[in-house]
């Protein structure tokens with residue numbers, strides 16, 4: 001069991017338990033041990049919930065039934081692992097275009113860049129969609145500090161030892177994830193995971 005938890009309920013905010021919450025200004029937001037985080041996008045107290053979800057008919061049904069298989073792209077020295085479900089299109093991978101291509105034409109060519117550059121690029125990805133395998137060891141845990149960092153006009157960047165629990169399902173949604181991004185604008189098509197819709201729907205907060 002992970003020390004910190006985020007608990008997901010269908011019509012409710014995200015319940016954060018034993019976590020540090022950091023605002024988009026980088027400052028820690030003082031919260032009780034258990035606090036409610038807005039995920040409908042309408043709270044006047046963002047990132048905290050003020051109950052507005054109940055008046056706007058928010059439905060946060062978990063949307064992972066069509067979760068794609070995790071993809072592996074094997075190179076001579078490194079294998080790139082891509083979990084399409086977690087990707088929110090942050091775009092850091094596009095900085096290493098020969099390997100990852102562009103936003104419109106992504107690709108995964110592990111022999112088109114140095115191992116060091118590929119690792120450094122993968123570690124910039126906040127969503128956890130990218131990780132790598134070297135010598136049979138899957139490297140996917142990079143965060144030493146456990147926290148929920150609020151991204152300005154974007155998702156919750158969840159980092160470190162935070163389990164994502166579905167209270168309607170004994171299965172944890174992300175049992176082993178070291179980092180992932182959760183929607184707080186209410187517009188994602190794969191709730192509770194951010195899918196990048198905040199960049200198009202004008203979300204501010």
Ligand code: FES
Pocket residue numbers: 088154155156182183184185186187188189193194195196197198199
């Ligand atoms: S914050 Fe809602 S889609 Fe990213």
